[in-house]
Amino acid sequence: MDKFADLTGRHYGLYDYVGAPDATRVIVLMGSGAGAVEEVIEQLSKAEEKVGVLKVRLYRPFATAAFVHALPMTAQSIAVLDRTKEPGAVGEPLHQVLIPSTAPAQITRRPIIDNGVPDFVKRVTMMMLEGKGDLLPVSAMPVDGTFPTGTAKFEKRSIAKEIPIWDADICIECGLCTFVCPHAAIRSRIIAPDRLADAPAEFATKTWSGKDFTDQLFTIQVAPDDCTGCGVCVDVCPARSKEAASHKAINMELKLDHLTRERENFDFFLSLPDNDRVQIGEPQIKSLQLLQPLFEFSGACAGCGETPYLKLMSQLFGDRAVIANATGCSSIFGGKDLGMMAVEYGNVYVAQVAMGAQPLQTLKAFREAESYSGDSLIIAFSPCIAHGIDMSRSMSHQKDAVNSAFWPPYRYDPRNAHDQQHPFHLDSRRASISFRDYAMKEARFATLTRSDPETADRLFDLAQRNIDDQWHFYEQMAGIERDVEQKEIKK
Numbered sequence: 344m345d346k347f348a349d350l351t352g353r354h355y356g357l358y359d360y361v362g363a364p365d366a367t368r369v370i371v372l373m374g375s376g377a378g379a380v381e382e383v384i385e386q387l388s389k390a391e392e393k394v395g396v397l398k399v400r401l402y403r404p405f406a407t408a409a410f411v412h413a414l415p416m417t418a419q420s421i422a423v424l425d426r427t428k429e430p431g432a433v434g435e436p437l438h439q440v441l442i443p444s445t446a447p448a449q450i451t452r453r454p455i456i457d458n459g460v461p462d463f464v465k466r467v468t469m470m471m472l473e474g475k476g477d478l479l480p481v482s483a484m485p486v487d488g489t490f491p492t493g494t495a496k497f498e499k500r501s502i503a504k505e506i507p508i509w510d511a512d513i514c515i516e517c518g519l520c521t522f523v524c525p526h527a528a529i530r531s532r533i534i535a536p537d538r539l540a541d542a543p544a545e546f547a548t549k550t551w552s553g554k555d556f557t558d559q560l561f562t563i564q565v566a567p568d569d570c571t572g573c574g575v576c577v578d579v580c581p582a583r584s585k586e587a588a589s590h591k592a593i594n595m596e597l598k599l600d601h602l603t604r605e606r607e608n609f610d611f612f613l614s615l616p617d618n619d620r621v622q623i624g625e626p627q628i629k630s631l632q633l634l635q636p637l638f639e640f641s642g643a644c645a646g647c648g649e650t651p652y653l654k655l656m657s658q659l660f661g662d663r664a665v666i667a668n669a670t671g672c673s674s675i676f677g678g679k680d681l682g683m684m685a686v687e688y689g690n691v692y693v694a695q696v697a698m699g700a701q702p703l704q705t706l707k708a709f710r711e712a713e714s715y716s717g718d719s720l721i722i723a724f725s726p727c728i729a730h731g732i733d734m735s736r737s738m739s740h741q742k743d744a745v746n747s748a749f750w751p752p753y754r755y756d757p758r759n760a761h762d763q764q765h766p767f768h769l770d771s772r773r774a775s776i777s778f779r780d781y782a783m784k785e786a787r788f789a790t791l792t793r794s795d796p797e798t799a800d801r802l803f804d805l806a807q808r809n810i811d812d813q814w815h816f817y818e819q820m821a822g823i824e825r826d827v828e829q830k831e832i833k834k
Contacts, residue, residue: 357400358400362395366418369396369422399437472498507529518531525643526571533559536560639654691717694754694755695753696724715758730787
């Protein structure tokens with residue numbers, strides 16, 4: 344760096360600090376953003392704010408001693424602004440490098456992997472979680488290439504800043520919070536009162552209001568180290584306090600204020616017996632969420648729109664399902680009407696669903712698809728972080744997609760394609776908002792209106808006309824009587 348300064352006249356240290364020498368709050372970052380932050384720091388310093396910015400010039404190899412030397416000894420809190428976003432990760436690259444170099448974090452973390460886990464998790468999974476997967480020898484892999492299932496529950500990332508806290512006094516037991524949770528981090532259960540003898544002092548329950556489990560208790564429990572803090576559960580909760588409208592039956596609160604208690608509560612929750620699938624009977628949204636999800640704690644982004652459907656499928660019939668993942672979450676997008684292409688065959692069950700807009704229709708479609716003896720196709724609207732939306736409102740965004748008629752839910756059942764019945768059922772109403780109103784909530788569309796307004800207007804008009812034409816076609820389909828001769832199709 345000194346040689347560079349001699350040649351150019353510009354001097355850069357490995358780590359350059361700007362700000363109050365006795366700063367208690369410091370921002371650490373690298374790249375072009377440092378200039379803007381430095382201007383802010385200079386203004387705040389004039390107002391005698393004890394703040395500073397530490398600009399990283401050398402990332403690899405990271406010089407820990409030089410970094411600590413440049414950091415004011417008075418620093419009490421450090422904010423790391425990274426240039427790389429890693430959704431679902433414990434932290435971004437620069438943050439991960441800085442953790443060993445700074446004082447221990449205030450958050451009390453469990454080990455990523457607890458003791459007592461299966462041998463495979465210790466030998467293989469743990470190495471991957473530590474970023475050492477490339478060091479695993481081939482001999483460490485299962486001979487037949489199969490990996491054990493259910494290992495995600497052993498990884499405790501504890502990445503959420505806030506977690507949902509249940510208010511039993513307000514809850515109406517609708518089951519929507521657990522229904523939409525992308526990571527199965529919120530669970531509900533029916534409990535016999537005598538099971539609470541060993542419960543933690545603050546384990547919350549309420550009397551079950553349904554007629555199917557009389558004199559039983561009900562609870563909703565968060566897995567505090569598995570929750571990603573997305574807030575989708577709060578977005579869909581319909582129950583509000585009469586005294587404070589902003590207070591719902593489930594609310595996001597700082598994890599540190601509840602972590603120790605909720606860890607104890609969740610451990611006790613896991614010790615309770617699973618609810619009997621036979622006793623639950625006909626699955627409804629409310630009762631279905633009492634069943635154990637067989638798809639849990641995935642590495643999906645916080646607020647993922649895809650994983651709730653997989654969790655739902657696992658609760659309904661995951662014990663007899665074979666899963667094949669053909670594509671990634673961002674490689675399936677296309678402009679064709681996939682559903683209508685499948686409907687043309689006549690003997691394929693087809694449904695288009697959006698659980699955030701119509702949860703009952705979604706559940707009905709899943710059950711009909713599974714009961715059909717032929718091929719079934721369910722096309723589910725799944726908001727993605729790549730769309731540029733607030734993922735805490737991903738379910739509300741699904742409502743907007745349906746209300747704009749961009750995504751009208753429907754079901755096509757070949758079993759109704761005879762005796763003057765109507766196999767195509769349109770489960771959606773006419774649009775109540777324009778496509779533009781819906782699309783402008785996504786950065787991928789809104790960006791074009793700023794960079795090229797004329798093209799954006801033209802494309803919005805074309806899209807609206809296409810949506811209107813599609814809706815009229817679906818309306819006509821709903822009125823068509825169709826006969827499909829297939830002896831193997833049964834009611």
